[in-house]
Amino acid sequence: xxxxxxxxxxxxxxxxxxxxxxxxxxxxxxxxxxxxxxxxxxxxxxxxxxxxxxxxxxxxxxxxxxxxxxxxxxxxxxxxxxxxxxxxxxxxxxxxxxxxxxxxxxxxxxxxxxxxxxxxxxxxxxxxxxxxxxxxxxxxxxxxxxxxxxxxxxxxxxxxxxxxxxxxxxxxxxxxxxxxxxxxxxxxxxxxxxxxxxxxxxxxxxxxxxxxxxxxxxxxxxxxxxxxxxxxxxxxxxxxxxxxxxxxxxxxxxxxxxxxxxxxxxxxxxxxxxxxxxxxxxxxxxxxxxxxxxxxxxxxxxxxxxxxxxxxxxxxxxxxxxxxxxxxxxxxxxxxxxxxxxxxxxxxxxxxxxxxxxxxxxxxxxxxxxxxxxxxxxxxxxxxxxxxxxxxxxxxxxxxxxxxxxxxxxxxxxxxxxxxxxxxxxxxxxxxxxxxxxxxxxxxxxxxxxxxx
Numbered sequence: 001x002x003x004x005x006x007x008x009x010x011x012x013x014x015x016x017x018x019x020x021x022x023x024x025x026x027x028x029x030x031x032x033x034x035x036x037x038x039x040x041x042x043x044x045x046x047x048x049x050x051x052x053x054x055x056x057x058x059x060x061x062x063x064x065x066x067x068x069x070x071x072x073x074x075x076x077x078x079x080x081x082x083x084x085x086x087x088x089x090x091x092x093x094x095x096x097x098x099x100x101x102x103x104x105x106x107x108x109x110x111x112x113x114x115x116x117x118x119x120x121x122x123x124x125x126x127x128x129x130x131x132x133x134x135x136x137x138x139x140x141x142x143x144x145x146x147x148x149x150x151x152x153x154x155x156x157x158x159x160x161x162x163x164x165x166x167x168x169x170x171x172x173x174x175x176x177x178x179x180x181x182x183x184x185x186x187x188x189x190x191x192x193x194x195x196x197x198x199x200x201x202x203x204x205x206x207x208x209x210x211x212x213x214x215x216x217x218x219x220x221x222x223x224x225x226x227x228x229x230x231x232x233x234x235x236x237x238x239x240x241x242x243x244x245x246x247x248x249x250x251x252x253x254x255x256x257x258x259x260x261x262x263x264x265x266x267x268x269x270x271x272x273x274x275x276x277x278x279x280x281x282x283x284x285x286x287x288x289x290x291x292x293x294x295x296x297x298x299x300x301x302x303x304x305x306x307x308x309x310x311x312x313x314x315x316x317x318x319x320x321x322x323x324x325x326x327x328x329x330x331x332x333x334x335x336x337x338x339x340x341x342x343x344x345x346x347x348x349x350x351x352x353x354x355x356x357x358x359x360x361x362x363x364x365x366x367x368x369x370x371x372x373x374x375x376x377x378x379x380x381x382x383x384x385x386x387x388x389x390x391x392x393x394x395x396x397x398x399x400x401x402x403x404x405x406x407x408x409x410x411x412x413x414x415x416x417x418x419x420x421x422x423x424x425x426x427x428x429x430x431x432x433x434x435x436x437x438x439x440x441x442x443x444x445x446x447x448x449x450x451x452x453x
Contacts, residue, residue: 001042001043002039002327002328002329002331002332003329003332003333003335003336005035005038005039005042005327005329006324006329006330006332006333006376007333008035009031009032009035009323009324009329010333010372010373010375010376012031012034012035013027013028013031013032013320013368013371013372014364014368014372016031017365017367017368017372018364018365018368024313024316024365024367024368024371025312025313025316026316027367028313028316028317028319028320028367028371029316029319029320031320032319032320032322032323032324033050033319033323035323035329036050036053036323036327037050039323039327039328039329049326050323052326053322053323053325053326053327054318054319054322054323055322056071056322056325056326057071057072057317057318057319057320057321057322057323057325057326058071058072058073058315058318058319058322059071059073071180071183071318071321071322072180072314072315072317072318072321073315073318074179074185074186074274074276075176075177075179075180075186075276075314076176076180076311076314076315076318077276077280078170078171078176078186078274078275078276078279079170079171079173079176079186079307079310079311079314080307080308080310080311081276081279081280081282081283081307082170082171082275082279083171083303083307083310084279084283084300084303084304084307085171085264085279085282085283085286086126086171087299087303087307088283088286088287088290088299088303089126089257089261089286090124090126090245091245091248091249091299091303092248092249092250092253092257092286092290093242093245093248093249093250093251093254094254094257094258094261095123095124095126096241096242096249096251097251097254098123099116099119099120099123099124099241100238100241100242103116103120103140103234103237103238103241104234104238106234108148108234109216109221110148110150110212110215110216110219110221111209111212111213111215111216111221112212113141113144113145113148113150113212114150114154114158114208114209114211114212114215115205115208115209115212117137117141117155117158117159117208118158118162118204118205118207118208119205120137120140120141120241121133121137121158121159121162121163122162122165122166122201122204124136124137125162125163125165125166125167126166126169133159133162133163133166134159134163134410134413134414134417135413136240136241136244137155137158137159138155138159138414138417138418139240140237140240140241141155141237142155142417142418143233143236143237144233144237147233148219149219150215150219151211151215152418152419152420153418153420153424153425153428154211154215155418156414156415156418156420156425156428157207157211157428157429157432158204158208158211159414160403160411160414160429161204161207161403161432161433161436162201162204163403164399164400164402164403164433164436165197165200165201165204167399167402168193168197168396168399169190169197170186170187170190170268170275171279173310173366174366174370174395174396174399175189175190175193175396176310176314177313177314177317177366177367177370177371178370178374178392178395178396179392180314180317180318180321181317181321181370181371181374181375181378182374182378182388182389182391182392183388184388184389184392185271185274185275186275187268187269187271187274187275188271188389189389189392189393190268190269190275191269191271192389192392192393192449193393193396193444193449194269195443195447196393196396196439196440196443196444196447196449199439199443200400200436200439200440200443203435203436203439207432248299250290253289253290256289257286257290260282260285260286261282264278264279264282287299287300313367317367317370317371320371321371321375324375325375330375330376330379331379333376333379335383348452349377349380349381349384349386349391350381350386350390350391350393350394350450350451350452351394351450351451351452353377353381353391353394353395354394354397354398354441354444354450355397357369357373357394357395357397357398358397358398358400358401358437359398360373360398361398361399361401361402361405362398362401362402362404362405366402369398370395374391374395377391377395378391381394386451389449390449390450390451393444393449393450394444394450396440397437397440397441397444397450399440400433400436400437400439400440401430401433401434401437403429403433404426404429404430404433411425
């Protein structure tokens, strides 16, 4: 009976979210409550026990072996303050000097312009918001691409692929979702996928170099000859970067903000402190040094929307996971599915999930994938000796292909700005993202983070 109700819970959540009958936030809470009540009625358990399950999902639970499993509050605090922090760094203009320097150095060379586009996209996407990245990069570079006759499809790819990698950073969303489901520290998952992200960023710049060489040949550009773009146009691009939220910029505090950011990332990667603590303290320090008390309140209010939107979903997942696990439905479903998998195939669960996860990432909204699919797969993987970190890494393989999905609403803004149809966009995207998916897999296998047998 618990097995059947577990399947009902997952199917109902997926269906209602995909059909947009409920938002991920309401779906996670309402559906899990409805099925939790059914479990209590059918098993004779008091309805009050549901509150206990939810508390365990949000805060912590203790297993029969005495081990403590953290709930979703910890990753929620981390992502809340991480999004606030990097939004603040965009406000103060931390990355402006390097971006504007590179734009000036490009000087009308298609190869240099494309490399600078890739770098600027990688920097701007650090705040984890795809819409902001699209608006800033297209505003800065679109007139130049049109003036020079460069392919707008290249511009689209140079925005979207760095966005996909930026989304895998601790404050991007998926990492916190996976950490909440698997009861592991966000830092632990981030360190595990760090080599994957590093090599993939190198791939993006190799891709940009190949695009640039192709544009040089197509446009007949010869290094050393008169530039196609004028100094005035370069100045306009620089102005777009410098004038964005100009009143909020703090150029005199550049060195402080840079040192603070580097120190925080070192602490995070080294695992010396929880990401929640690191970003909470970092956000407080950044606000204190850069803004007055009134401005601090304004910055929290202005930047808090994106942070709260993601954080609220992670908290709602605590309700869902608490009921799913506490009621016994998770274990019942995992035992049933594990019984269907031949023993000889069990050790390949992580690798199989990496491929199935790629399809799920494309077909499903991100919350449906991490909160509807991962909680079912994880216990099965555990039964075959696969660790939470390993199955977490496997769940990230599909992020290489995620931004081909029509479920990502802001992709249509990118297509509109770069004048591409959805079909043309997908053809171009898969040309570059499928090799990246291969890089994800190979790197994870070589580093030992993705067991293959």
